[in-house]
Every structure is written in structure tokens, then in C-alpha cells.
Amino acid sequence: MNQTDSINQSEPDAKIRLRLWLRLLKASRSIESVIRENLRTQFATTLPRFDVMSALSRYDKGLKMSALSGVLKVSNGNVTGIVDRLVQDGLAIRVPVAGDRRAHLARLTKKGSDEFAVQAAAHEGWINDLLSGFDADTAAALCAHLDTAAPATDET
Amino acid sequence: MNQTDSINQSEPDAKIRLRLWLRLLKASRSIESVIRENLRTQFATTLPRFDVMSALSRYDKGLKMSALSGVLKVSNGNVTGIVDRLVQDGLAIRVPVAGDRRAHLARLTKKGSDEFAVQAAAHEGWINDLLSGFDADTAAALCAHLDTAAPATDET
Numbered sequence: 108m109n110q111t112d113s114i115n116q117s118e119p120d121a122k123i124r125l126r127l128w129l130r131l132l133k134a135s136r137s138i139e140s141v142i143r144e145n146l147r148t149q150f151a152t153t154l155p156r157f158d159v160m161s162a163l164s165r166y167d168k169g170l171k172m173s174a175l176s177g178v179l180k181v182s183n184g185n186v187t188g189i190v191d192r193l194v195q196d197g198l199a200i201r202v203p204v205a206g207d208r209r210a211h212l213a214r215l216t217k218k219g220s221d222e223f224a225v226q227a228a229a230h231e232g233w234i235n236d237l238l239s240g241f242d243a244d245t246a247a248a249l250c251a252h253l254d255t256a257a258p259a260t261d262e263t
Numbered sequence: 264m265n266q267t268d269s270i271n272q273s274e275p276d277a278k279i280r281l282r283l284w285l286r287l288l289k290a291s292r293s294i295e296s297v298i299r300e301n302l303r304t305q306f307a308t309t310l311p312r313f314d315v316m317s318a319l320s321r322y323d324k325g326l327k328m329s330a331l332s333g334v335l336k337v338s339n340g341n342v343t344g345i346v347d348r349l350v351q352d353g354l355a356i357r358v359p360v361a362g363d364r365r366a367h368l369a370r371l372t373k374k375g376s377d378e379f380a381v382q383a384a385a386h387e388g389w390i391n392d393l394l395s396g397f398d399a400d401t402a403a404a405l406c407a408h409l410d411t412a413a414p415a416t417d418e419t
Contacts, residue, residue: 120399121391127402128294128390130409135291138284234284235277240411243276246283249405253286255396 138237145233150226155179157230159189160198160215160223169202169212198222294393301389306382311335313386315345316354316371316379325358325368354378 139154146152162178163170175186190213193199198219204210215223238246295310302308318334319326331342346369349355354375360366371379394402 120402121387123399123402123406124394124397125387125390127394127397127406127409130406131287131291132295134409135287139288231277231281234281238280238283241280241283241408243279245408246276246279250279250283250286252397252401253283253290 138234141237142230142233145229146226149229152226155185156189156192157226159186159193160219161227163199163213163215164220164223164227166214169214171204171210171212175213193219294390297393298386298389301385302382305385308382311341312345312348313382315342315349316375317383319355319369319371320376320379320383322370325370327360327366327368331369349375 143154146154146157150157158179159175162175172186172190175190179186179189190199190201193213193215194201197216199213199215201211201213204212241249299310302310302313306313314335315331318331328342328346331346335342335345346355346357349369349371350357353372355369355371357367357369360368397405
């Protein structure tokens with residue numbers, strides 16, 4: 108009886124967490140799919156390109172290509188190719204690193220910075236709509252919970 | 264002043280939801296990456312293959328290839344190739360559909376069903392560990408919330 112009891116007690120928790128995982132996966136995939144589609148139709152851009160511009164926008168002085176690669180683990184983009192295109196489009200420039208002749212920083216131009224600001228505002232609006240079912244208190248509580256409860260295995 | 268007030272009030276909600284989205288994305292990606300790694304090292308299998316077996320395991324009588332493709336939108340696998348390998352490995356069979364000479368169902372064999380049961384139990388255990396920071400009540404509440412609040416755009 109004791110054994111049965113402990114199985115009955117531990118079983119539901121695992122099942123509930125499995126259900127939570129499937130729900131989280133489904134929600135994040137469906138949101139990501141909307142974002143990719145919106146970026147494509149409204150800005151003729153891609154999620155990896157948006158992610159690169161987002162990373163660059165946080166570093167006024169530029170970011171080394173190696174640091175950018177870390178950022179892009181997330182969207183599996185080809186960082187070098189993306190930066191090449193941004194440079195061609197006048198949205199970014201490459202600048203030499205003082206004291207290291209082989210290293211370069213990538214940095215947004217004024218034009219790139221302005222363009223990203225428009226995209227980022229739209230992106231924030233899409234997310235705000237997509238997650239409108241979460242009121243601010245619930246969203247904040249869930250953020251805090253994810254920070255402490257969910258693993259962060261791919262942080263380096 | 265009224266305009267400023269309304270901007271100040273609406274701004275934080277959007278920012279909090281954006282933060283929630285980034286947390287959700289990070290959590291689901293890091294969990295998925297652990298799952299892929301565990302499937303590889305412990306069962307020499309892949310997530311798309313696991314997903315196909317999971318879908319087949321829910322249909323004793325077999326599942327049409329077209330229905331399987333819907334399932335696999337999720338993990339972007341090549342359904343035909345995966346089923347071919349499962350058949351080669353004796354884990355699945357293809358059976359003709361009565362009344363439709365061109366259609367086939369895929370179905371797990373006894374061996375496939377037994378092998379998947381072992382993998383599914385391990386998978387449930389990994390998720391249970393990875394999400395152990397969510398107690399059952401919190402997890403159940405979040406599931407319910409995701410069902411009502413998150414979009415389900417890729418359901419067909």
C-alpha cells in the first residue's frame with residue numbers, strides 16, 4: 108500500500124510537468140512562427156537578422172563577431188553572412204579593433220539604428236498582443252518563476 | 264499630461280510581456296536542447312524520431328503519413344525518412360489502407376512500442392527534473408493559463 112501510495116503521489120506531478128512542457132513548447136513555437144511571418148511580411152527581414160540587429164543595438168561601440176555568434180546560437184543564423192548583408196545595405200559597418208589587427212567589431216550605422224528602432228517597436232507590439240492574455244502581474248510573476256525554476260543550460 | 268499618463272501606463276505591460284517572451288523562449292530552448300542531448304546519448308535517437316514514435320504510440324491501428332506530417336511540423340523532421348528507418352529497424356510497419364490503394368498507415372511493432380515506452384518514461388523523468396522548480400499547483404495553473412492566454416496559431 109505504501110508503495111502504491113507513493114507512486115500515486117509522484118505520478119501526477121510528473122504528468123503535470125510533462126503537460127506544462129508540451130504547452131510551453133507549443134506556445135513558444137506558435138509565437139515564434141507569428142514573429143517570423145510578421146518580420147517577413149512587414150519588414151522583409153528574418154528572425155536571425157533581427158536578432159543580430161537587436162544585439163548590435165545594445166552596444167553603441169560595436170560588438171565582436173565572436174560575441175555575436177553567442178547571441179545567434181538562439182536563431183541558428185549565419186552571423187558572418189548576416190553582417191555582410193547589413194554592411195551592404197548600409198545598416199552596419201565593420202570597425203578594426205585597436206591593438207588586434209585581425210579582429211573587427213560590427214556596429215549599427217545611424218540608418219541601421221533607426222531601422223531597428225522601428226522593427227523593435229513593432230516586435231514589442233506583436234508580443235504585447237500575442238501575450239495579452241497574461242496581465243502584467245501574472246507575466247511578472249511568471250518571469251520571476253522562470254528565472255529561478257527553469258534551467259539555463261545554454262548560457263555561457 | 265493625459266497622453267503622457269496613458270503612455271506611462273501602457274508601456275510597462277508591453278515591456279513585461281516582452282520580458283516574459285524572452286524568458287519563455289530561453290527556457291523552452293534550453294529544455295529542448297537537454298532533451299535532444301539526452302535522446303542522443305542515452306538512446307541514440309533524435310527528437311523528430313522520438314516525436315514520430317510518440318505520435319504512432321497514440322494510435323494502435325496506425326496513422327496515415329499525412330497525419331504524421333502534421334505532427335512533425337513541430338520538430339521539422341523528414342517523416343518519410345524517419346518511418347523508413349523505423350521500418351528497417353523493425354520498430355514500425357507500413358500497412359495498406361482498405362479501399363485506398365495508394366495510402367498507407369504507419370504503425371509501431373511490438374518491439375517499437377516496447378522501445379518507445381522506455382524512452383517515454385525517461386523523457387517524462389527528464390522533464391520532471393528540469394521543471395522541478397514548478398510545483399504541481401503552479402504547473403497546473405500555468406497550463407490552464409497557457410491554454411486560454413497563448414495563441415495556438417499552428418493548430419490545423
